[in-house]
Amino acid sequence: MISTPRGLRLHLGFFGRRNAGKSSLVNALAGSQVAIVSDTPGTTTDPVDKAMELLPLGPVVLVDTAGLDDDGELGSQRVAASRQALQRCDLVLVVCAGVYGAAEQDLVADCQQRGVPVVVVWSQLDRCPPTPAQRQAIAPIPQVLTSALAGSGLDDLRAMIIAQAPEQALAGTPLVGDLVPPGALVVLVVPIDLEAPKGRLIMPQVQTIRDLLDHDCLCLVVKERELASALDRLQQAPDLVVTDSQAFLRVAGDIAPETPLTSFSILFARAKGDLATMVAGTRAIDRLRPGARVLIAESCSHHAIGDDIGRVKIPRWLSQYTGQAITFDHCQGRDFPDVQQLATYDLVVQCGSCTTNRRSVLSRIQACRTAGVPITNYGLCISYSLGIFDRAIAPFALSPEHRQGFV
Numbered sequence: 001m002i003s004t005p006r007g008l009r010l011h012l013g014f015f016g017r018r019n020a021g022k023s024s025l026v027n028a029l030a031g032s033q034v035a036i037v038s039d040t041p042g043t044t045t046d047p048v049d050k051a052m053e054l055l056p057l058g059p060v061v062l063v064d065t066a067g068l069d070d071d072g073e074l075g076s077q078r079v080a081a082s083r084q085a086l087q088r089c090d091l092v093l094v095v096c097a098g099v100y101g102a103a104e105q106d107l108v109a110d111c112q113q114r115g116v117p118v119v120v121v122w123s124q125l126d127r128c129p130p131t132p133a134q135r136q137a138i139a140p141i142p143q144v145l146t147s148a149l150a151g152s153g154l155d156d157l158r159a160m161i162i163a164q165a166p167e168q169a170l171a172g173t174p175l176v177g178d179l180v181p182p183g184a185l186v187v188l189v190v191p192i193d194l195e196a197p198k199g200r201l202i203m204p205q206v207q208t209i210r211d212l213l214d215h216d217c218l219c220l221v222v223k224e225r226e227l228a229s230a231l232d233r234l235q236q237a238p239d240l241v242v243t244d245s246q247a248f249l250r251v252a253g254d255i256a257p258e259t260p261l262t263s264f265s266i267l268f269a270r271a272k273g274d275l276a277t278m279v280a281g282t283r284a285i286d287r288l289r290p291g292a293r294v295l296i297a298e299s300c301s302h303h304a305i306g307d308d309i310g311r312v313k314i315p316r317w318l319s320q321y322t323g324q325a326i327t328f329d330h331c332q333g334r335d336f337p338d339v340q341q342l343a344t345y346d347l348v349v350q351c352g353s354c355t356t357n358r359r360s361v362l363s364r365i366q367a368c369r370t371a372g373v374p375i376t377n378y379g380l381c382i383s384y385s386l387g388i389f390d391r392a393i394a395p396f397a398l399s400p401e402h403r404q405g406f407v
C-alpha cells in the first residue's frame with residue numbers, strides 16, 4: 001500500500017520534563033518499541049518521529065521529544081530541538097508525571113498563543129496520580145489520566161486526541177476522486193424510490209458527483225432499471241460503478257464481473273470514518289450468535305417510511321444472512337449510547353453519516369473500541385449480508401491485513 005505522505009499526517013507532539021514518561025506513551029500508542037525508555041533522565045535526546053496509523057483517526061506522526069527541563073550545554077541544545085519540533089505539531093500532549101509547573105505553563109502559553117490545541121496527559125498514574133487540586137488548577141485545559149505501564153487510559157487518550165484535533169486535520173480523504181484516474185468514467189446508480197426526496201438527489205449522491213467533477217472525471221447517473229441499457233451504449237466498461245447499497249445485487253448482476261463496484265455508503269465509511277476499523281467490524285457479523293444485540297445508528301433524523309433501510313432492510317438482510325434471532329435497537333440523530341451501554345451490544349451498524357462531520361463518526365468509532373464492540377456501516381453490512389463484500393471493498397487501497405479485518 002502506498003503510505004500517506006508525512007505532510008498529510010496529523011502530527012502529535014509529546015512534550016514534558018525528563019522521565020515524565022513521554023517515550024513510554026509513544027510506545028504504548030504505537031504498540032511497539034519506537035523509542036528507548038529508561039529511568040535515566042534525558043534518555044531521549046533528538047526528537048523522534050514515528051509515522052503510524054492511529055486508528056480510528058488514521059495516519060499520524062508521533063513526535064517524541066527530549067525533556068523540557070534538560071540543563072547544561074548539551075541539555076539546552078536538546079530543549080531547543082524540542083522547541084523546534086513544536087513547530088510541526090498539530091496537537092501538543094503535555095506529559096506530566098504528577099508535576100505541573102513553570103515549564104509546563106510556558107509550553108501551554110506558547111501553544112495557546114499560536115492556536116495549537118493542548119492536552120495535559122497525567123502519566124504514570126499508578127505511581128504519582130495528580131491531586132484534585134492540581135487538576136482543578138488547570139481546569140479549562142483538557143486532561144487525561146494514563147499509565148503506560150498498566151496500559152490504562154490509552155483509549156481515553158485516543159478519544160481526547162480525536163476531540164481536540166484541529167478540524168482541518170480531520171478533513172479525511174477525498175470521497176471517490178482518488179480511486180480512479182482523471183478522465184475516468186464512473187457510473188452512479190441512484191434508485192428513485194419512495195424515500196427519495198422530491199425534486200432533488202440526496203446528499204451522498206450530490207457530493208459524489210461533485211467530487212468526481214473536482215477530479216476531472218466523467219460521471220453518468222442512472223437509475224438501476226436503466227443501468228444495463230446505459231452500459232450497452234458505452235464503448236468501454238466504466239472504471240468504477242458506485243451504487244446505492246440497496247441495489248447492490250441487481251447492479252452486480254448487470255455489470256461485468258471485472259468492473260470495480262462499491263456503494264455510496266462505503267465511500268462514506270472511508271471519508272467520514274475509518275474504513276479499516278469498519279471492515280474489521282463487518283467481519284464480526286459472522287460471530288453473531290442467537291440473542292445477539294445489534295444497534296443501528298442513524299445520524300440524521302429522517303422520518304422512516306415503508307421499507308426503511310435502517311428499520312427494515314438491514315435487520316432483514318442481517319437476520320437472513322446469519323440465520324440467527326437478533327435483537328435490533330435503533331438510535332437517531334445525536335443520540336448514541338455511552339460506553340457502558342455500548343458494551344451490551346455485539347455490533348453497531350452506523351449509517352453513512354453524510355449529514356455529520358468526520359470527528360463525530362470517529363468519536364463513535366473510538367467509543368466502540370473502548371467498549372470492545374465492533375462497528376460497521378450500512379453499505380459494508382449490506383454488502384456482507386448479500387455476499388459481495390470482498391468485491392465492494394476491492395476498489396480501496398486497503399492492506400491485506402486490513403482487508404481480512406485484522407486491525
Ligand SMILES: Nc1nc2c(ncn2[C@@H]2O[C@H](COP(=O)(O)OP(=O)(O)OP(=O)(O)O)[C@@H](O)[C@H]2O)c(=O)[nH]1
Pocket residue numbers: 016017018019020021022023024025036037038039040041042043044045065066067123124125126127146147148149150
Ligand atoms: N510506574 C510507572 N513507570 C513508568 C510509567 N511510564 C514510564 N515509566 C517509567 O518512567 C521512566 C521514564 O520513562 P520514559 O518513557 O523514558 O520517560 P521520558 O519522558 O521519555 O524521559 P526522557 O526521554 O528522559 O525525557 C522509565 O523508567 C519508565 O519505565 C508508568 O506509567 N508507570
Ligand SMILES: [Mg+2]
Pocket residue numbers: 022023024035036037043044064065
Ligand atoms: Mg524519552
